[in-house]
Amino acid sequence: MGENDSTTPAAGVSFVMPVLNEIDYLEHAVASVLSQEIDGPSELILALGPSTDGTTELAERLAAADDRIRLVDNPAAHIPVGLNAAIRASSSPVIVRVDAHSELSPGYARRAIETLERTGAANVGGLMRADGRSPFQSAVARAYNSPVGLGGGAYHGTDREGEAESAYLGVMRRDVLDEVGLFDESIRRGEDWELNLRIRQAGHTVWLDPQLSVTYWPRESWWRLARQFRATGAWRGELVRRYGRSNGIRFFAPPALVLNVAVAVIVAVLQLSGALPTTAALIASIVYLPLALYVLLVLAMALRPGGGRTPRERLWTLAVLPTMHLSWGSGFLTGVLRGARDTVDASRLGSQNTPLP
Helix, strand or coil, rough: CCCCCCCCCCCCCCEEEEECCCCCCCHHHHHHCCCCCCCCCCEEEEEEECCCCCCHHHHHHHHHHHHEEEECCCCCCCHHHHHHHHHHHHCCCCEEEECEEEEEEEHHHHHHHHHHHHHHCEEEEEEEEEECHHHHHHHHHHHHHHHHHHHCHHHHCCCEEEEEECCEEEEEEHHHHHHHHCCCCCCCCCHHHHHHHHHHCCCCEEEEEEEEEEECCCCCCCCHHHHHHHHHHHHHHHHHHHHHHHHHHHHHHHHHHHHHHHHHHHHHHHHHHCCCCCCCCCCCHHHHHHHHHHHHHHHHHHHHCCCCCCCHHHHHHHHHHHHHHHHHHHHHHHHHHHHCCCCCHHHHHCCCCCCCC
């Protein structure tokens, strides 16, 4: 099915959701799926990892209360493995990926299927609308929603509909997934981008419809955020090793920041120790300029006007942005130099229901 093929998907939708330690979010995520109004039958398949916070028991209660919900095991807890298990257990020609840390907007599935039909695309995605319940989580959400935070990826905010590099979550044609081989189970993060790369290489279209939106709830603590972004950066580095220039230039900004910080530290030590002649020390000081500009950027992000912003949220922004960029950048450098290997998103392990800062 190429980009000009407008074949209409047959009736029926399968929602697939990997789940691990999501006791505070799963019920809302499931409710947002079950409330979708579509033509034809639907099912929600939860791929359950070995949760330790009561998520599995909650999922079992939800499944017992609604026969549209089915459960499959994902003992390794890896997201692409769980997604593939859910897809293989599904029975519909349209697959809708859902994240347990997210909520679909009303009418999401119906609109996405209409866009599939209208464009002939193989995968349709919308916008990620991050939101927060605490000052910390709200600060992270604003960073997600800003080009400063995540580098300006189209699905973080645009009003332009059209072909895209990747799709957030995604509403996919089952036959195309079967054709390209589902998710690559050797990849722990960035699996969406890699799948969409193969979809595009096979001659199909990935489409962004900004009328579609999904609410995403970021990590709830600084430590979880840092671990999440380090793992994500490491796997982006791995994808650069595998696919080289297919990766966008924006992915190289955080590692450049990390290298700049490292060089600045070395220069500062040499200057303070007197190891550099005066002229050389003055010339070397230029290394501080990008860092000064970065600090000003972070300050501007924290202080810029915005409805409902509290002093605590502004203070958290000063910590959140460098944490995201430096964690991601250091992980990226590790992934490029030695590969991601068995790096996992440790922020998903253990109980999620920790007190919110």
